[in-house]
Amino acid sequence: MRIAVLGTGPVGQAVAGTLAELGHDVTVGTRNVATAMARTNPDTFGNPPFPVWVEQHPEVGVATLADAAAAAELVVNATNGAGSIAALEAAGEEHLAGKVLIDIANPLDFSQGMPPSLLVSNTDSLAEQIQHRLPGTRVVKALNTINAYVMVDPKQLAGGDHTVFVSGNDPTAKTQVTELLRSFGWSDVIDLGDITTARGTEMYVSLWARIWAATQNPTFNIKVVR
């Protein structure tokens, strides 16, 4: 499948790299290709700069948000939550229309320090704002409840015996995303319902951040025991 992964950070890199390994035709979309390819400093997490990752992944293309989205059959939003709406507008509503958009972003607000609060929550969510802004796109919220490394390799943790969630208005889109998640190694995928249920997974990030702080370990996930 031709897939655009919007965002050059750890989430974008992990998802793009894994999708390429799985045989998909992957392009990473970024606002300004020249700027992204000129980075020489490690990111805030200490990962190598984007151009180093690109060199290590010659099978992955790099393009503008608009070019990546236009060419894709399926699009992944791995941009910073605070900038996701602007990034998707730059990608172009017409380039996203009719397509499945996997929204991984969380609307994190770091302005008051750590742990972050949320820019939108409780009676709304980033996923709903994206769906509202892109009514012709089939938005599926997924993978926003774990860190980048668990997202693409769930089996590293208890052999994969833990849970991931999908939220969205289009059942066919959720089925397609669930199949993609299974190809990553996910076995327990709970369909929470329509896109408003993304409020649940986005608000869970508040607990996620505090479990991380308490255990000093970001490589964890929850299993819904039932």
Place this chain on the structure above:
Amino acid sequence: MRIAVLGTGPVGQAVAGTLAELGHDVTVGTRNVATAMARTNPDTFGNPPFPVWVEQHPEVGVATLADAAAAAELVVNATNGAGSIAALEAAGEEHLAGKVLIDIANPLDFSQGMPPSLLVSNTDSLAEQIQHRLPGTRVVKALNTINAYVMVDPKQLAGGDHTVFVSGNDPTAKTQVTELLRSFGWSDVIDLGDITTARGTEMYVSLWARIWAATQNPTFNIKVVR
């Protein structure tokens, strides 16, 4: 231990009954004893009215919020989240001073229908509001992430192989609450940190409600797999 359980609903009943079974001297506190003992209709969940439960639990006392709190060494807030501050004010700041208060309530807002949203969240929490209102009380948030029946009998689910959390400013109080949780059968108790970490467990309730709706089963919990 002499324990006051404030609240006559399913949570109060489950916790009070279990604490009494474990040998504690338990009194249920309610705003108006005569009113509570005059109830003849099942509650909204179909449970028998409070007087029937009282008759089945002759070892549990019933008293006003103030009398129950005054006599207790440890107090449990099992009141409706929307009315918790008022109930604790009725119990009396002086009767709660110096004591451990286990806060189980969630600030649920049912005014927009189901699933509920939260009356306070993101940059504040009910537990923090209670701690702020009762500065001399040692508030520990716990047990608000599961339903009443799982709270007091975690082993009914996967032999107890799942997680519960404590949040609070006083380490000794958290140790005492953790011991009480262990006496209920909890084995994995994560100390998230100070009382502000209750934002995490209260906001998780948004996901809890949607997992319940999706699975049609309230008897579940999360296990932190790490």
